[in-house]
Amino acid sequence: MIKIEDITFVAAEAYKRSGLVLSTDKGYLLESRLAPLARAEGYPSIEALIAAARRESNDRLLWAITEALATHETFFFRDNTPFDLFKQEILPVLSRARGNMSTIRIWCAACSSGQEPYSLAMILEEEKARLGGLRFEIVATDMAPRVLEKAKAGVYSQFEVQRGLAIQRLVTHFDQSGDQWRIKPNLRSMVTFQKQNLLENFSGMGTFDVIFCRNVLIYFDADTKKRILQRLAAQTASDGYLIMGAAETVVGLSQDFAPVEGRRGLYGRSGAAKSAAA
CATH class of the missing domain: 1.10.155.10 (Chemotaxis receptor methyltransferase CheR, N-terminal domain)
Structure with missing residues (x-):
């Protein structure tokens, strides 16, 4: 004991x-x-x-x-709702707003071993014919070097790929080697991994159109949540989005973000919050 x-x-x-x-x-x-x-x-x-x-x-x-x-629990397409929102609503809205040949920047905060950013990369690869000349930059961060090394390698066990991945996506986006599965190079090249603690300054990372910060703030106290949300807002484009976990909220913690009506876990910058499909 x-x-x-x-x-x-x-x-x-x-x-x-x-x-x-x-x-x-x-x-x-x-x-x-x-x-x-x-x-x-x-x-x-x-x-x-x-x-x-x-x-x-x-x-x-x-x-x-x-x-x-720290909790490093993650899996591919965890809680499908955020990925459906990203594909069906956020991408079309940003595509119209940014225009062809623009770059859309996405940040996956506390990415753990990489399943979330690679899930987004799969969606972008599958949708590229409909996205025209749009370019995408995915930045994935975590404070733990150990899980970042695994994320960079992009190698997963049979158990890990069975959690959340449909068989069609598995055979399309991975190469098998024995009982291990390696993410294909084209997807691996879409994601930049770097060490970043959310308690530390991240203003140098620039502005993002979409920030995924899911199932992270639930482990912090209210004052820490408020500080992080304020700093996340400073890195979010004026018409950008913050995606949080299903059990998380900005209500009572941030005046910089407002819920997008009818979209669980989706927030826009205050004054610009909208229906994602509008």
Whole structure:
């Protein structure tokens, strides 16, 4: 059983680095997620791992602990609704607004191991005949180097590709090697992966037409959510969109975004919110 003082220490360090909120009743979470890390780092127990991090103020170890505690759950076309909205409504609206030969920029924040941006790349590849001369730039970020390396490699297990991928998309967009599936080079080249912590400055990333920030803010406290939403708004085009998770909302947290009527999880810049299909 992990001691309360160890949980408190780890929770404070994780919050400082990632905004992740961990209450003291989350000992079971620490046990399940830190046990593999302790073994990998050569410590006989979680307690020894935490003691070393505390004793040495070891920044690398504290970051490893933070990354282990973060939730990296993702799969292809997770919760189909955002992808349907992107394909059927957002793309036509932006296509009309931007005109031919423009570049539409998309940001997938907290992309984990890459399934979300690659899902978007598949849609764009499948729709390219209807998109004319439009160009697309997908930027995918995460704070955890380990999952970013997996995302960049674009290699997934049989279990991972079975989660959310129709067989037709699998055989069209992946090459099989044994029991592994590798995303095809044309899709891989459509996505740029980079390390980015949402708590840190991201103003240098430029302006985006669509930002996917799904199932991330639920792990933050209200003040952190407000700060991140304010900064996301500054990176969103005046007629751009923010897509959040089904359990997330900007209501009571941001005056910069407003819900798009009848579209769950879809938000436009305040003053420009509209029906996506309008």
